[in-house]
Amino acid sequence: MRLLASSAFVALVACMAVAVRAQEKNPFAGDAKVAKVGEYQFRSNCAFCHGLGARGGGRGPDLTRAQKHHGNTDAEIFHNIHDGITGTAMPAATNGGIGVGMSDEEIWQVVNYLRSVEKKATAAETGNAAHGKELFYGTAGCGTCHMVNGKGGRLGPDLSSTGASRSVEYLDESVRRPSKRLATGLSEPMKDFSQEYETATVVTSDGTKLQGVVLNEDSFTVQMLDTREQLHAFEKAKLRSYEKTRESLMPEYDAKALPEKDLKDLIAFLLAASEQGGGK
Amino acid sequence: MKSVSTRSGGKSGFPASLGMAVLFAVTATAAGLFAPQASAQVTFERLLNSSKEPQNWLMYSGDYAGHRFSALDEIKISNAASLVPKWAYQTMAGGKFETTPLVVDGILYGTGQDDRVYALDARSGRPIWQYQRALPVDIRPCCGRVNRGLAILGDKVFVATLDAHVIALDSKTGNVVWDVSAAEHAKGYSFTLAPLVIKNLVLVGVSGGEYGIRGFIEAYDVATGERKWRFYTIPGPGEPGHDSWEADSWKIGGSPAWITGTYDPATNTTFWTTGNPSPSNRGEGRAGDNLYSNSLLAIDPDTGKLKWHFQFTQHDEHDYDATQVPVMIDEGDRKLIAQANRNGFFYVVDRTNGKLISATSYAKVSWSTSKDATGRPVPDKTAVPTPEGNRVCPGAAGATNWMSPTYDPQTKLFYVTAREQCDIFATAPQPYEAGHAYYGSAYFPNDEAQPFWGALRALDPATGRLKWEWKHTSPAWAGVLSTAGGLVFTGDAEGNFIALEAASGKALWHFQCGASVYSSPMSFAIDGKQYVAVAAGSALFTFALP
Numbered sequence: 085m086r087l088l089a090s091s092a093f094v095a096l097v098a099c100m101a102v103a104v105r106a107q108e109k110n111p112f113a114g115d116a117k118v119a120k121v122g123e124y125q126f127r128s129n130c131a132f133c134h135g136l137g138a139r140g141g142g143r144g145p146d147l148t149r150a151q152k153h154h155g156n157t158d159a160e161i162f163h164n165i166h167d168g169i170t171g172t173a174m175p176a177a178t179n180g181g182i183g184v185g186m187s188d189e190e191i192w193q194v195v196n197y198l199r200s201v202e203k204k205a206t207a208a209e210t211g212n213a214a215h216g217k218e219l220f221y222g223t224a225g226c227g228t229c230h231m232v233n234g235k236g237g238r239l240g241p242d243l244s245s246t247g248a249s250r251s252v253e254y255l256d257e258s259v260r261r262p263s264k265r266l267a268t269g270l271s272e273p274m275k276d277f278s279q280e281y282e283t284a285t286v287v288t289s290d291g292t293k294l295q296g297v298v299l300n301e302d303s304f305t306v307q308m309l310d311t312r313e314q315l316h317a318f319e320k321a322k323l324r325s326y327e328k329t330r331e332s333l334m335p336e337y338d339a340k341a342l343p344e345k346d347l348k349d350l351i352a353f354l355l356a357a358s359e360q361g362g363g364k
Numbered sequence: 365m366k367s368v369s370t371r372s373g374g375k376s377g378f379p380a381s382l383g384m385a386v387l388f389a390v391t392a393t394a395a396g397l398f399a400p401q402a403s404a405q406v407t408f409e410r411l412l413n414s415s416k417e418p419q420n421w422l423m424y425s426g427d428y429a430g431h432r433f434s435a436l437d438e439i440k441i442s443n444a445a446s447l448v449p450k451w452a453y454q455t456m457a458g459g460k461f462e463t464t465p466l467v468v469d470g471i472l473y474g475t476g477q478d479d480r481v482y483a484l485d486a487r488s489g490r491p492i493w494q495y496q497r498a499l500p501v502d503i504r505p506c507c508g509r510v511n512r513g514l515a516i517l518g519d520k521v522f523v524a525t526l527d528a529h530v531i532a533l534d535s536k537t538g539n540v541v542w543d544v545s546a547a548e549h550a551k552g553y554s555f556t557l558a559p560l561v562i563k564n565l566v567l568v569g570v571s572g573g574e575y576g577i578r579g580f581i582e583a584y585d586v587a588t589g590e591r592k593w594r595f596y597t598i599p600g601p602g603e604p605g606h607d608s609w610e611a612d613s614w615k616i617g618g619s620p621a622w623i624t625g626t627y628d629p630a631t632n633t634t635f636w637t638t639g640n641p642s643p644s645n646r647g648e649g650r651a652g653d654n655l656y657s658n659s660l661l662a663i664d665p666d667t668g669k670l671k672w673h674f675q676f677t678q679h680d681e682h683d684y685d686a687t688q689v690p691v692m693i694d695e696g697d698r699k700l701i702a703q704a705n706r707n708g709f710f711y712v713v714d715r716t717n718g719k720l721i722s723a724t725s726y727a728k729v730s731w732s733t734s735k736d737a738t739g740r741p742v743p744d745k746t747a748v749p750t751p752e753g754n755r756v757c758p759g760a761a762g763a764t765n766w767m768s769p770t771y772d773p774q775t776k777l778f779y780v781t782a783r784e785q786c787d788i789f790a791t792a793p794q795p796y797e798a799g800h801a802y803y804g805s806a807y808f809p810n811d812e813a814q815p816f817w818g819a820l821r822a823l824d825p826a827t828g829r830l831k832w833e834w835k836h837t838s839p840a841w842a843g844v845l846s847t848a849g850g851l852v853f854t855g856d857a858e859g860n861f862i863a864l865e866a867a868s869g870k871a872l873w874h875f876q877c878g879a880s881v882y883s884s885p886m887s888f889a890i891d892g893k894q895y896v897a898v899a900a901g902s903a904l905f906t907f908a909l910p
Contacts, residue, residue: 127792
């Protein structure tokens with residue numbers, strides 16, 4: 085009996101040791117076939133947020149970038165998938181988390197897949213971040229409405245961690261055509277979709293006209309920040325008028341307003357800023 | 365495979381550190397001192413005649429017809445605006461709270477996340493007993509650790525669990541009377557639905573369409589837990605419909621039955637609906653119609669024999685489960701089943717023979733643009749998922765889902781929560797492995813610059829036409845209740861519980877629950893006072909007039 089118990093204990097310890105090791109070392113490192121299997125796992129479990137091809141979606145960051153915000157080693161990526169990332173929307177890949185759960189093996193397959201789609205740094209990633217910062221707070225006027233690492237305005241989304249969480253293409257598009265895909269804001273735990281940065285124009289019962297961004301909304305109420313950065317909460321039925329558009333308050337920066345090189349520098353600034361501490 | 369145990373102890377699930385007894389049964393009234401003749405409280409007769417006791421809510425949909433209609437009329441159009449919360453019961457559990465409670469003679473019986481069950485004083489919300497299933501770690505709930513409710517007969521309530529057991533609990537104590545393992549949970553079998561009692565049988569249907577199960581509906585003896593019949597929703601070799609599956613795909617073809625059926629005592633027929641074929645989003649390897657996935661089934665409840673079937677979506681590749689309550693409607697002499705299907709069509713079927721009467725889209729549809737000779741919508745080749753991704757409406761969550769519709773016999777309208785969301789379906793071939801996800805595809809919201817939204821829609825079953833709609837800010841997951849007070853109640857993803865005028869869709873009252881409503885409301889009365897109840901977040905809320 086005792087013998088049985090102690091051998092069971094030994095077996096348990098052995099299992100734990102294997103489990104720990106299994107989460108540190110990629111058993112499939114460099115195996116292209118496994119990367120293909122991992123692609124299917126990725127599609128089933130990850131693409132919902134990170135997009136087909138891992139290039140970033142509405143919610144999840146571009147994972148094709150070589151420099152990853154929450155860790156670059158295989159083990160770190162494994163842990164981020166396995167356990168989720170605290171303080172972000174990234175859930176643990178277990179039952180009750182995203183999709184239908186992945187085994188350790190399947191997570192390693194996904195790690196392999198991510199390695200297979202990594203790209204070299206783009207021009208934007210190698211742009212002049214210092215010049216980008218000058219533009220951001222200077223002539224481009226971004227800082228009037230956007231904050232980066234504590235400095236800037238509040239009307240638009242805080243961009244401190246955007247460089248890490250969005251693809252370069254997404255950032256590019258957001259500057260050139262801000263209304264094409266509105267930025268997402270508040271996510272509620274049980275709602276399928278996040279609130280978007282829609283533009284609201286209200287006239288209150290006393291005739292005051294306000295314009296701003298919708299922070300949240302339901303059938304009966306709206307919560308908004310006006311262009312003077314004042315918070316308002318209204319019952320819709322008590323407003324004289326309430327209009328909402330998907331035309332962003334942000335102006336479109338075409339190549340005339342912001343030459344291509346300046347855009348690259350601006351994005352380089354956002355990427356660098358997110359490396360420095362935003363988003364942690 | 366099947367084990368029947370008769371024991372009185374519940375399985376411990378509450379951590380001991382919480383210092384909570386697993387079951388606190390308030391029964392021990394000095395046993396033996398008073399021993400009046402115990403009589404079974406809820407008879408089959410009572411279930412058959414549930415409309416005669418509108419103060420009670422005796423089954424998941426309120427009645428055998430699946431109407432989710434309450435004949436109570438104290439709360440009405442003229443006073444609904446003054447509704448106030450009366451009590452809330454907190455399960456303290458996370459995840460989606462999908463239960464519809466039962467109320468029997470002043471006692472409310474409900475379930476919660478992680479297969480907890482409780483009996484409450486329906487007037488005050490104070491607990492009488494609680495049961496918590498100790499769930500194994502290797503369960504495979506695809507979509508949350510949810511449970512939708514109970515069935516009751518005699519002195520037992522019946523619950524079907526995430527580890528694929530069917531359990532009878534003593535309705536007075538919460539003690540386990542019997543506990544039967546129906547299938548191997550580690551292979552992806554689970555239960556989430558509220559069982560249905562017919563005569564002396566308790567009927568359940570299995571979940572697991574995301575895991576390559578072989579679906580079934582089955583019946584257990586209420587007294588002993590002995591399985592009386594099992595109907596596989598995928599025909600085996602030699603059975604009609606077997607040839608609608610390619611090679612061995614039938615063995616792992618899914619076709620779960622995870623929403624509670626209805627029952628027509630006049631013809632002794634029970635109606636059940638089935639879910640997607642597996643893998644849900646990839647048809648390669650399972651050529652054929654894949655019977656009886658995504659179907660309406662008419663079954664003899666005594667034997668489990670199939671009387672007829674009607675398949676809504678053949679060879680589905682978009683996860684269009686037909687698991688919406690099949691609602692029985694009588695229109696003059698015509699005996700019908702109405703169903704607003706996840707695939708975006710509102711179907712009316714003759715329930716005596718399964719013949720289609722009409723199919724009308726009630727939400728945006730792109731998967732089908734043509735109908736067969738019988739008027740049944742058929743899938744378009746152009747809607748098949750592709751490696752690059754193919755945008756299809758409705759999306760994978762459907763034009764509606766499991767949340768209950770309601771049929772109001774006063775307005776003669778059918779009310780359903782509609783979701784306007786399209787998704788991109790991209791193939792992701794994967795081999796079958798027991799207990800592992802088996803989708804065959806990825807889907808995700810298309811990122812066009814248009815927000816998804818939802819609506820409560822009032823449909824006329826006679827024409828399929830939209831009578832009115834109440835727009836939700838985003839797609840909702842709440843079911844609908846209609847009442848004789850001329851009202852319908854529903855919830856939204858923003859956490860509002862809303863009362864609307866049934867005839868017009870005008871909102872009369874709302875309450876912010878603080879979490880998205882993922883449940884279907886019900887109504888009951890205590891001493892003549894009407895309550896409306898709905899689960900949201902981790903709380904069961906009740907509302908009444910002040």
